[in-house]
Amino acid sequence: MMKDNFSKQAIDYSKFRPQYPEEMIQYVISFVADKSMALDLATGNGQVAHKLSAYFENVFATDISQKQLDNAIQAENIVYSKESAETTSFKNQQFDLIVVAQAVHWFNFEPFYKEIYRILKPNGIFAIIGYGLFSTNPDSDSILRHFYCDIVGPYWDAERRYLDENYETISFPFDEIPAKKFHNEFTWDFETLIGYLKTWSSVQHYITKNNQNPIDLIYDELKLSWQNNDKKVVFPLLLRIGKLVKED
Numbered sequence: 001m002m003k004d005n006f007s008k009q010a011i012d013y014s015k016f017r018p019q020y021p022e023e024m025i026q027y028v029i030s031f032v033a034d035k036s037m038a039l040d041l042a043t044g045n046g047q048v049a050h051k052l053s054a055y056f057e058n059v060f061a062t063d064i065s066q067k068q069l070d071n072a073i074q075a076e077n078i079v080y081s082k083e084s085a086e087t088t089s090f091k092n093q094q095f096d097l098i099v100v101a102q103a104v105h106w107f108n109f110e111p112f113y114k115e116i117y118r119i120l121k122p123n124g125i126f127a128i129i130g131y132g133l134f135s136t137n138p139d140s141d142s143i144l145r146h147f148y149c150d151i152v153g154p155y156w157d158a159e160r161r162y163l164d165e166n167y168e169t170i171s172f173p174f175d176e177i178p179a180k181k182f183h184n185e186f187t188w189d190f191e192t193l194i195g196y197l198k199t200w201s202s203v204q205h206y207i208t209k210n211n212q213n214p215i216d217l218i219y220d221e222l223k224l225s226w227q228n229n230d231k232k233v234v235f236p237l238l239l240r241i242g243k244l245v246k247e248d
Helices: 010-016 022-029 047-052 066-070 109-119 138-151 158-164 190-198 201-210 219-227
Strands: 037-041 058-063 078-082 095-101 120-131 175-177 182-187 232-243
Touching (some): 022 232, 047 078, 138 219, 190 219
Parallel strands (some): 095 120
Antiparallel strands (some): 120 232, 175 232
16 A cells, blocks of 8 residues: 655645646647546645546546645546545546556555556556656755755655656556656745755655754755755656556
8 A cells, every 4th residue: 555655744745746747748638538537546736636627527536645635626527535546446447547646656566557457448548657856056956966865865765766767667567658758847946945845755754763854954055055046946757658458
Protein backbone atom coordinates (compact mmCIF):
# COMPACT_ATOMS: atom_id res chain seq x y z
CA MET A 1 0.00 0.00 0.00
CA MET A 2 1.09 3.55 -0.72
CA LYS A 3 2.84 5.39 2.12
CA ASP A 4 1.06 8.43 3.50
CA ASN A 5 3.95 10.91 3.58
CA PHE A 6 1.92 14.01 2.87
CA SER A 7 -1.04 14.33 5.24
CA LYS A 8 0.91 16.52 7.67
CA GLN A 9 1.67 19.10 5.00
CA ALA A 10 -1.55 18.75 2.99
CA ILE A 11 -2.31 22.48 2.97
CA ASP A 12 1.23 23.38 1.88
CA TYR A 13 1.09 20.58 -0.70
CA SER A 14 -2.08 22.08 -2.16
CA LYS A 15 -0.59 25.58 -2.18
CA PHE A 16 3.00 25.03 -3.30
CA ARG A 17 3.21 21.90 -5.45
CA PRO A 18 3.68 22.90 -9.11
CA GLN A 19 0.90 22.37 -11.64
CA TYR A 20 1.40 20.36 -14.82
CA PRO A 21 1.27 22.35 -18.08
CA GLU A 22 -1.93 22.17 -20.07
CA GLU A 23 0.07 21.13 -23.13
CA MET A 24 1.17 17.95 -21.37
CA ILE A 25 -2.34 17.08 -20.18
CA GLN A 26 -3.76 17.60 -23.67
CA TYR A 27 -1.01 15.41 -25.11
CA VAL A 28 -1.91 12.52 -22.81
CA ILE A 29 -5.63 12.95 -23.54
CA SER A 30 -4.94 12.91 -27.30
CA PHE A 31 -4.36 9.15 -27.09
CA VAL A 32 -7.78 8.48 -25.52
CA ALA A 33 -10.55 7.63 -27.96
CA ASP A 34 -13.55 7.71 -25.60
CA LYS A 35 -13.63 10.50 -23.01
CA SER A 36 -16.33 9.10 -20.79
CA MET A 37 -14.47 7.98 -17.64
CA ALA A 38 -11.09 9.01 -16.24
CA LEU A 39 -9.39 8.09 -12.97
CA ASP A 40 -6.65 9.97 -11.13
CA LEU A 41 -5.00 7.68 -8.58
CA ALA A 42 -3.20 9.14 -5.55
CA THR A 43 -4.71 12.45 -6.56
CA GLY A 44 -3.17 14.47 -3.72
CA ASN A 45 -4.50 18.01 -4.09
CA GLY A 46 -6.61 17.05 -7.11
CA GLN A 47 -4.76 19.18 -9.63
CA VAL A 48 -4.70 16.50 -12.34
CA ALA A 49 -8.26 15.39 -11.64
CA HIS A 50 -9.38 18.99 -12.05
CA LYS A 51 -7.58 19.33 -15.37
CA LEU A 52 -9.11 16.07 -16.61
CA SER A 53 -12.59 17.26 -15.61
CA ALA A 54 -12.53 19.76 -18.49
CA TYR A 55 -12.27 16.91 -21.02
CA PHE A 56 -14.06 13.89 -19.54
CA GLU A 57 -17.71 13.39 -18.67
CA ASN A 58 -16.83 11.84 -15.32
CA VAL A 59 -13.62 11.89 -13.30
CA PHE A 60 -12.90 9.79 -10.25
CA ALA A 61 -9.96 10.48 -7.98
CA THR A 62 -8.61 8.57 -5.00
CA ASP A 63 -6.04 9.06 -2.27
CA ILE A 64 -5.21 7.39 1.04
CA SER A 65 -4.95 10.76 2.79
CA GLN A 66 -8.23 12.31 3.88
CA LYS A 67 -6.41 15.55 4.62
CA GLN A 68 -5.24 15.70 1.01
CA LEU A 69 -8.77 15.05 -0.21
CA ASP A 70 -10.11 17.76 2.10
CA ASN A 71 -7.87 20.25 0.28
CA ALA A 72 -8.52 18.93 -3.24
CA ILE A 73 -9.85 21.12 -6.06
CA GLN A 74 -13.57 20.60 -6.57
CA ALA A 75 -15.66 20.29 -9.73
CA GLU A 76 -19.17 19.00 -10.38
CA ASN A 77 -17.99 16.00 -12.37
CA ILE A 78 -15.21 14.89 -9.98
CA VAL A 79 -15.89 12.24 -7.34
CA TYR A 80 -13.19 11.91 -4.68
CA SER A 81 -12.82 8.86 -2.45
CA LYS A 82 -10.37 7.62 0.16
CA GLU A 83 -8.89 4.31 -0.95
CA SER A 84 -5.61 2.75 -1.97
CA ALA A 85 -4.44 2.43 -5.55
CA GLU A 86 -3.78 -1.31 -5.22
CA THR A 87 -7.34 -2.17 -4.14
CA THR A 88 -10.11 0.03 -5.50
CA SER A 89 -13.90 -0.13 -5.40
CA PHE A 90 -14.35 0.39 -9.14
CA LYS A 91 -16.00 -1.91 -11.65
CA ASN A 92 -14.15 -4.10 -14.13
CA GLN A 93 -13.14 -2.28 -17.31
CA GLN A 94 -14.58 1.03 -16.11
CA PHE A 95 -12.03 3.63 -17.26
CA ASP A 96 -10.89 5.03 -20.60
CA LEU A 97 -7.89 6.74 -18.97
CA ILE A 98 -6.04 6.15 -15.70
CA VAL A 99 -3.39 8.62 -14.57
CA VAL A 100 -0.92 8.54 -11.69
CA ALA A 101 0.91 11.79 -11.01
CA GLN A 102 4.06 11.92 -8.87
CA ALA A 103 3.02 8.85 -6.90
CA VAL A 104 3.57 5.54 -8.70
CA HIS A 105 6.94 5.07 -6.99
CA TRP A 106 5.09 4.59 -3.68
CA PHE A 107 2.97 1.70 -4.94
CA ASN A 108 3.36 -2.04 -4.57
CA PHE A 109 3.76 -2.67 -8.28
CA GLU A 110 2.47 -6.24 -8.62
CA PRO A 111 -0.99 -5.77 -7.05
CA PHE A 112 -1.21 -2.24 -8.45
CA TYR A 113 -0.78 -3.31 -12.05
CA LYS A 114 -3.13 -6.23 -11.51
CA GLU A 115 -5.75 -3.70 -10.41
CA ILE A 116 -5.08 -1.46 -13.41
CA TYR A 117 -5.62 -4.44 -15.71
CA ARG A 118 -8.94 -5.05 -13.98
CA ILE A 119 -10.42 -1.53 -14.08
CA LEU A 120 -8.98 -0.14 -17.35
CA LYS A 121 -10.96 -0.76 -20.52
CA PRO A 122 -9.40 -2.80 -23.35
CA ASN A 123 -7.32 -0.35 -25.41
CA GLY A 124 -7.60 2.14 -22.55
CA ILE A 125 -4.69 4.44 -21.78
CA PHE A 126 -2.54 4.37 -18.66
CA ALA A 127 -0.22 7.31 -17.99
CA ILE A 128 2.43 7.96 -15.38
CA ILE A 129 3.44 11.57 -15.00
CA GLY A 130 5.73 13.36 -12.59
CA TYR A 131 8.61 15.75 -12.21
CA GLY A 132 12.21 15.46 -11.10
CA LEU A 133 14.46 17.79 -9.15
CA PHE A 134 14.16 21.32 -10.48
CA SER A 135 17.10 23.44 -11.61
CA THR A 136 17.63 27.17 -11.25
CA ASN A 137 20.53 29.61 -11.37
CA PRO A 138 23.99 28.03 -10.81
CA ASP A 139 24.56 29.64 -7.41
CA SER A 140 21.23 28.60 -5.92
CA ASP A 141 21.53 25.20 -7.61
CA SER A 142 24.73 24.53 -5.69
CA ILE A 143 23.01 25.27 -2.37
CA LEU A 144 19.91 23.27 -3.24
CA ARG A 145 21.77 20.21 -4.48
CA HIS A 146 23.82 20.15 -1.30
CA PHE A 147 20.53 20.32 0.60
CA TYR A 148 18.93 17.59 -1.55
CA CYS A 149 21.83 15.15 -1.49
CA ASP A 150 23.71 15.79 1.75
CA ILE A 151 21.37 17.35 4.30
CA VAL A 152 18.04 15.62 3.60
CA GLY A 153 19.48 12.96 1.29
CA PRO A 154 19.59 10.27 4.00
CA TYR A 155 15.95 11.01 4.84
CA TRP A 156 14.45 10.26 1.45
CA ASP A 157 12.47 7.02 1.27
CA ALA A 158 14.12 4.36 -0.87
CA GLU A 159 11.37 4.75 -3.47
CA ARG A 160 12.62 8.23 -4.31
CA ARG A 161 15.24 6.66 -6.56
CA TYR A 162 12.56 5.91 -9.16
CA LEU A 163 12.07 9.65 -9.63
CA ASP A 164 15.81 10.25 -9.79
CA GLU A 165 15.85 7.57 -12.51
CA ASN A 166 13.09 9.45 -14.40
CA TYR A 167 10.63 6.58 -13.93
CA GLU A 168 12.60 4.68 -16.55
CA THR A 169 13.44 1.74 -14.23
CA ILE A 170 9.95 0.92 -12.95
CA SER A 171 8.00 -1.97 -14.42
CA PHE A 172 5.55 -0.91 -17.11
CA PRO A 173 3.50 -3.87 -18.41
CA PHE A 174 1.69 -2.05 -21.20
CA ASP A 175 2.06 -1.49 -24.92
CA GLU A 176 4.20 1.63 -24.45
CA ILE A 177 3.75 4.70 -26.63
CA PRO A 178 6.92 6.76 -27.14
CA ALA A 179 6.23 10.05 -25.36
CA LYS A 180 7.27 13.62 -26.04
CA LYS A 181 9.52 15.42 -23.59
CA PHE A 182 8.09 18.26 -21.53
CA HIS A 183 9.37 20.69 -18.93
CA ASN A 184 7.77 23.29 -16.71
CA GLU A 185 9.12 26.78 -16.01
CA PHE A 186 8.16 29.18 -13.22
CA THR A 187 9.30 32.40 -11.64
CA TRP A 188 9.13 31.92 -7.87
CA ASP A 189 9.45 34.38 -5.04
CA PHE A 190 11.41 33.16 -2.04
CA GLU A 191 8.28 32.29 -0.06
CA THR A 192 7.13 29.93 -2.81
CA LEU A 193 10.54 28.28 -3.00
CA ILE A 194 10.59 27.65 0.76
CA GLY A 195 6.96 26.52 0.70
CA TYR A 196 7.78 23.95 -1.96
CA LEU A 197 10.82 22.65 -0.06
CA LYS A 198 8.62 22.19 3.02
CA THR A 199 6.45 19.73 1.06
CA TRP A 200 9.36 17.34 0.53
CA SER A 201 8.84 14.09 2.43
CA SER A 202 12.55 14.06 3.33
CA VAL A 203 12.20 17.43 5.05
CA GLN A 204 9.31 16.11 7.12
CA HIS A 205 11.25 12.95 8.01
CA TYR A 206 14.21 15.10 9.09
CA ILE A 207 11.98 17.25 11.31
CA THR A 208 10.40 14.16 12.88
CA LYS A 209 13.76 12.58 13.71
CA ASN A 210 15.76 15.69 14.70
CA ASN A 211 13.09 18.11 15.97
CA GLN A 212 14.62 20.73 13.68
CA ASN A 213 13.69 22.10 10.27
CA PRO A 214 16.62 21.36 7.92
CA ILE A 215 15.67 24.34 5.74
CA ASP A 216 16.97 26.53 8.56
CA LEU A 217 20.47 25.23 7.79
CA ILE A 218 20.47 26.85 4.35
CA TYR A 219 17.83 29.55 4.77
CA ASP A 220 19.99 32.68 4.98
CA GLU A 221 22.44 31.62 2.28
CA LEU A 222 19.64 30.55 -0.05
CA LYS A 223 17.65 33.75 0.54
CA LEU A 224 20.62 35.92 -0.40
CA SER A 225 21.31 33.81 -3.48
CA TRP A 226 17.65 33.93 -4.53
CA GLN A 227 17.46 37.69 -4.14
CA ASN A 228 20.57 38.16 -6.29
CA ASN A 229 19.44 35.97 -9.18
CA ASP A 230 16.56 35.56 -11.65
CA LYS A 231 14.25 33.39 -9.49
CA LYS A 232 13.58 31.03 -12.43
CA VAL A 233 12.96 27.34 -11.81
CA VAL A 234 12.73 24.58 -14.42
CA PHE A 235 11.24 21.16 -13.69
CA PRO A 236 11.99 18.20 -15.95
CA LEU A 237 8.68 16.44 -16.49
CA LEU A 238 8.41 12.67 -16.54
CA LEU A 239 5.93 10.84 -18.75
CA ARG A 240 5.22 7.25 -19.69
CA ILE A 241 2.12 6.33 -21.67
CA GLY A 242 0.83 2.86 -22.42
CA LYS A 243 -2.19 1.15 -23.95
CA LEU A 244 -3.80 -1.86 -22.34
CA VAL A 245 -3.96 -4.54 -25.02
CA LYS A 246 -5.79 -7.52 -23.57
CA GLU A 247 -5.60 -10.90 -25.21
CA ASP A 248 -8.88 -12.42 -26.40
